[in-house]
Amino acid sequence: MASFVRENSGPVLCSVLLHGALAAALVYLTLVHTHTPASLQSAPINATIVDSQILRAAQRAQADASARAAAQARAAAEAQAAAKAAAEAQALQQAMAARAQRETEEAQAASAAKAAAQVAKQAQAAQEVEAAKEAQAAATRAQQEAKRQADAKAAAEAKAAAEAKAAAEAKAAAEAKSAAEAKAAAKAADERARVEELRRQMAEEERVAAVESGPLADRYRAALQARIQKAWIKPPSARVGIDCLVEVTQVPGGEVTSAKVTQCNGDAAVRQSIENAVYRASPLPDPPDPALFQRNFAFRFKPDE
Amino acid sequence: MKKIVSIACLFAAAALLAGCPKKATTVEPPSAGSQVPGAGGSTSGSETGSTSTSPLGGDASAQGGGPGGGPNASVGRIIYFDFDKSDIRPEFTGVITGNAQFLAAHPNVKLKLEGNTDERGTREYNIGLGERRAQAVRRALMLQGASENQLTTVSFGAERPAVEGDDEAAWAKNRRVELVYGP
Amino acid sequence: MNKVFSVLALMGCLAFAQRSSPAEFVVEVTRGQDNAVPIAIVPFADPGLADVDVAQVVSNDLARSGRFKAMDRKDMVERPHTGANITYDDWRRLGNDYVVVGLMTAQGADRYDISFELYNVLNHQRLLGFQISANRPGLRLASHQIADMIFDKITGIRGAFATRIAYVSVSGTLPNRSYRLIVADADGENPHVVMQSNEPLMSPAWSPDGQSLAYVSFEHRLPTVYVQYLKTGERHVVSARAGVNQAPAWSPDGKKLALTLSTRDGNLDVYVMDLATDGLTRITDDPAIDTEPQWSKDGQSLYFTSDRAGGPQIYKVGLQPGDRPRRLTFQGNYNARPRISPDESQMAFVTQEEGAYRIAVMDLKGRGDVQVLTKGQFDVSPSYAPNGAMIIYASRDRGRGVLALVTPDGRVQERLASNEGEVQEPAWSPF
Numbered sequence: 001m002a003s004f005v006r007e008n009s010g011p012v013l014c015s016v017l018l019h020g021a022l023a024a025a026l027v028y029l030t031l032v033h034t035h036t037p038a039s040l041q042s043a044p045i046n047a048t049i050v051d052s053q054i055l056r057a058a059q060r061a062q063a064d065a066s067a068r069a070a071a072q073a074r075a076a077a078e079a080q081a082a083a084k085a086a087a088e089a090q091a092l093q094q095a096m097a098a099r100a101q102r103e104t105e106e107a108q109a110a111s112a113a114k115a116a117a118q119v120a121k122q123a124q125a126a127q128e129v130e131a132a133k134e135a136q137a138a139a140t141r142a143q144q145e146a147k148r149q150a151d152a153k154a155a156a157e158a159k160a161a162a163e164a165k166a167a168a169e170a171k172a173a174a175e176a177k178s179a180a181e182a183k184a185a186a187k188a189a190d191e192r193a194r195v196e197e198l199r200r201q202m203a204e205e206e207r208v209a210a211v212e213s214g215p216l217a218d219r220y221r222a223a224l225q226a227r228i229q230k231a232w233i234k235p236p237s238a239r240v241g242i243d244c245l246v247e248v249t250q251v252p253g254g255e256v257t258s259a260k261v262t263q264c265n266g267d268a269a270v271r272q273s274i275e276n277a278v279y280r281a282s283p284l285p286d287p288p289d290p291a292l293f294q295r296n297f298a299f300r301f302k303p304d305e
Numbered sequence: 306m307k308k309i310v311s312i313a314c315l316f317a318a319a320a321l322l323a324g325c326p327k328k329a330t331t332v333e334p335p336s337a338g339s340q341v342p343g344a345g346g347s348t349s350g351s352e353t354g355s356t357s358t359s360p361l362g363g364d365a366s367a368q369g370g371g372p373g374g375g376p377n378a379s380v381g382r383i384i385y386f387d388f389d390k391s392d393i394r395p396e397f398t399g400v401i402t403g404n405a406q407f408l409a410a411h412p413n414v415k416l417k418l419e420g421n422t423d424e425r426g427t428r429e430y431n432i433g434l435g436e437r438r439a440q441a442v443r444r445a446l447m448l449q450g451a452s453e454n455q456l457t458t459v460s461f462g463a464e465r466p467a468v469e470g471d472d473e474a475a476w477a478k479n480r481r482v483e484l485v486y487g488p
Numbered sequence: 489m490n491k492v493f494s495v496l497a498l499m500g501c502l503a504f505a506q507r508s509s510p511a512e513f514v515v516e517v518t519r520g521q522d523n524a525v526p527i528a529i530v531p532f533a534d535p536g537l538a539d540v541d542v543a544q545v546v547s548n549d550l551a552r553s554g555r556f557k558a559m560d561r562k563d564m565v566e567r568p569h570t571g572a573n574i575t576y577d578d579w580r581r582l583g584n585d586y587v588v589v590g591l592m593t594a595q596g597a598d599r600y601d602i603s604f605e606l607y608n609v610l611n612h613q614r615l616l617g618f619q620i621s622a623n624r625p626g627l628r629l630a631s632h633q634i635a636d637m638i639f640d641k642i643t644g645i646r647g648a649f650a651t652r653i654a655y656v657s658v659s660g661t662l663p664n665r666s667y668r669l670i671v672a673d674a675d676g677e678n679p680h681v682v683m684q685s686n687e688p689l690m691s692p693a694w695s696p697d698g699q700s701l702a703y704v705s706f707e708h709r710l711p712t713v714y715v716q717y718l719k720t721g722e723r724h725v726v727s728a729r730a731g732v733n734q735a736p737a738w739s740p741d742g743k744k745l746a747l748t749l750s751t752r753d754g755n756l757d758v759y760v761m762d763l764a765t766d767g768l769t770r771i772t773d774d775p776a777i778d779t780e781p782q783w784s785k786d787g788q789s790l791y792f793t794s795d796r797a798g799g800p801q802i803y804k805v806g807l808q809p810g811d812r813p814r815r816l817t818f819q820g821n822y823n824a825r826p827r828i829s830p831d832e833s834q835m836a837f838v839t840q841e842e843g844a845y846r847i848a849v850m851d852l853k854g855r856g857d858v859q860v861l862t863k864g865q866f867d868v869s870p871s872y873a874p875n876g877a878m879i880i881y882a883s884r885d886r887g888r889g890v891l892a893l894v895t896p897d898g899r900v901q902e903r904l905a906s907n908e909g910e911v912q913e914p915a916w917s918p919f
Contacts, residue, residue: 221515221516224515225515225516225517228515228517229517229518229519229520229521230521231521232517232519232520232521233520233521233523233524233525233526233585234519234520234521234522235525235555235643236555236895236897236899237644238520245514259611267644268643268644269642269643269644269645272608272642273520273525274517275610275611276585276608276610277517277520279610279611280585280610294513296512297512297513297514297515298512298513298514298515299514299515299517300514300515300516300517301517302516302517302518303517303518303519303520304518304519305519389799424866425845425866426800426822426824426838426840426845426868427780427793427800427824427825427838427845427868427869428690428691428868428869428912428913429690429691429734429735429748429779429780429793429825430777430779430780430793430795430800430824430825432690432711432732432734432748432756432779433732433748433756433777433779433795434777436731436732436750436754436756436777437754437777439754440753440754443754457730458731458754459709459710459711459731460711460732461688461706464688464690464706465688466662467662468662469661469662470887471865471866471884471887
């Protein structure tokens with residue numbers, strides 16, 4: 001509630017004041033009306049002695065008339081009051097409607113303001129983006145300008161250089177040429193260096209790959225195979241068709257620290273035998289090239305008989 | 306005269322035979338133990354007749370001399386066979402003829418034909434081979450005058466060799482049908 | 489422009505190279521050793537009164553299976569009895585993959601508690617720990633049960649060390665021979681005479697519940713088929729018809745017996761007898777020798793030997809009326825006495841090769857490959873252990889009948905030590 005009030009302090013204040021005014025008006029009007037009957041001016045009586053009956057009649061008539069007048073006045077007053085009340089009601093209604101409208105308007109205005117604010121914000125953001133873009137563009141432009149300018153400058157310089165060259169042919173030409181050459185050479189050197197770096201990386205990787213698939217790796221594989229085949233006690237159920245993988249972890253020196261059968265289509269005896277085989281083969285032979293050492297690798301058991 | 310003598314001999318032999326006690330080979334009672342058959346297991350009174358208590362060694366079994374005991378010793382009682390064969394070799398036709406004639410002449414005499422093989426091969430198939438040999442002799446005898454109800458066959462396969470040994474000399478002596486006379 | 493192009497090209501190659509190098513280093517292993525698994529069974533701590541060396545029985549069982557190499561105890565420098573006292577590196581250095589430790593404690597006058605543990609020496613993992621209670625006469629059985637557990641754990645195959653064998657023992661010399669039907673432990677120990685006779689005994693066959701033996705006896709000088717209930721020794725005649733009665737084979741549900749009978753003119757054929765009703769159903773009807781029937785695992789077919797093609801070969805016939813026999817063996821002139829492995833993946837039989845009789849197996853699941861397992865002159869009567877991991881058969885050694893073992897792949901062959909005279913016709917009990 002408090003925050004609402006705070007946020008919409010203007011409209012709230014207006015609203016309060018309005019209500020207050022209305023209330024005051026209503027009270028005032030009500031009071032005034034109740035206190036002020038219809039202004040009746042009693043008609044002056046021309047007193048001539050007349051017949052008491054006539055007088056009485058006149059009095060009666062007067063009384064009737066006054067009564068009638070009073071009644072009329074009363075009615076008029078009532079009517080007036082009614083009219084006034086109606087007017088008040090209407091006024092109240094109007095005021096209320098006005099208030100409602102004002103509120104709606106205020107709300108609208110508020111939302112409009114909000115929207116406007118949002119729009120404004122968006123606009124601002126857009127503007128900012130724009131501005132940024134602008135700035136960027138400007139910057140780019142500036143950059144480009146600068147570049148252009150630089151280019152222009154360079155061109156100019158070149159021109160000047162050329163002019164200078166033209167002016168001082170041999171020296172200028174030589175200087176410009178050497179400058180350009182140096183630049184080109186530097187650029188080429190850069191590129192060459194990059195290419196060299198790439199080449200060197202690739203060569204290194206090729207070497208590793210070559211070693212791993214080359215004759216040295218084959219020798220290593222063969223040594224491992226020979227060791228494990230000597231150590232594997234094949235159970236009778238290890239027949240052709242068995243295909244089992246054992247993941248091995250070794251430390252430098254060849255000691256096996258872990259041997260885990262992963263995929264295997266053999267029975268318990270086969271699994272036990274291949275796990276045992278890895279441990280029995282430990283320590284595994286050293287690789288011919290230290291780069292070949294495999295901390296983690298696998299033996300694939302696929303008996304061919 | 307000859308006829309009277311032979312008939313008299315026949316009668317005498319018959320009388321002799323009637324008095325001969327029957328030799329029954331019984332099974333030794335099984336040794337004591339919970340897994341050994343009880344009284345119902347041991348058998349008694351298997352009829353073998355006097356000529357077959359030791360049929361092994363062949364010729365010695367021929368006691369001959371009378372109808373129940375078969376023809377005299379000059380007629381052989383064993384027929385030998387070639388490996389895996391059940392046909393009767395020509396040299397044994399005399400045995401067939403001799404025994405067949407005897408049987409024909411003495412319709413009440415019964416003859417058991419015991420078929421045997423050497424030890425090679427599987428035991429149960431050898432029972433079949435021994436039976437086949439016995440049947441061959443039976444048919445041959447019937448062809449030569451013996452009647453069906455005189456002949457019974459039994460096969461021992463390789464279970465009752467005549468000669469022990471793992472060579473052809475032994476085997477040749479085991480591939481045989483023995484003619485065993487008796488009820 | 490050229491430089492740019494070349495740089496781009498290099499980068500492209502680099503990317504490609506990275507993609508084609510393997511993600512993991514893999515070493516292919518295509519063969520191994522056909523050795524036995526090295527295991528050490530340390531002598532159990534023993535109160536000293538037990539007359540069975542449990543660890544030795546276990547060790548012998550595992551070694552006899554052909555799949556284990558049991559360490560000689562005289563090479564053992566330490567003799568731990570619990571896992572806590574095992575120095576794995578020492579056992580590893582001595583070449584063992586597994587070690588078994590245990591101890592026995594006496595519980596009163598006649599009872600023992602045996603506890604044992606199985607450890608993997610390579611990864612120090614405890615694989616088994618059990619305690620068995622046994623009375624004095626049950627110590628051998630308990631030892632076999634321990635061997636079963638260890639065997640099962642390491643090979644994944646159910647152990648059959650606590651089973652029995654039946655066989656025929658022949659003693660004496662011709663013509664006074666004596667025949668005995670014997671039931672012993674699967675390692676040949678503990679023989680008991682089940683039936684004794686002066687006439688031949690043949691073809692022992694275990695009922696599927698292991699409580700009875702069918703066999704052929706010539707005690708009446710005629711082959712007769714008996715079924716004997718082992719616990720009481722009580723027996724009854726199954727078939728004593730004129731002629732041949734032989735080769736009894738129990739159906740898998742134990743309710744029927746396949747056997748061989750002969751007709752009047754001596755023709756051998758295969759029949760099925762209902763043990764409850766004694767009703768007979770004729771299965772083969774031809775002039776050939778048809779014998780040695782064996783049931784398929786589902787009880788719907790019979791394997792048998794027949795020489796309808798000349799020499800004996802093995803056939804299979806369904807038991808529905810109208811089913812015709814199908815020939816299974818085609819190699820050589822003599823293939824007889826089929827025995828089916830418990831999972832019906834393989835058939836063992838006797839085959840003649842270069843004049844010698846040998847045990848062969850045929851693959852029933854695949855293309856029917858045949859492998860000859862033994863190299864003797866007279867290897868006959870194969871019988872599968874109930875776990876299918878071993879075949880017992882009869883062989884001759886220096887003229888004497890002996891029992892021998894061979895693994896179904898032919899890798900391992902052993903003799904079963906025996907004190908009997910001549911032994912033949914082994915039959916391995918069910919579980």
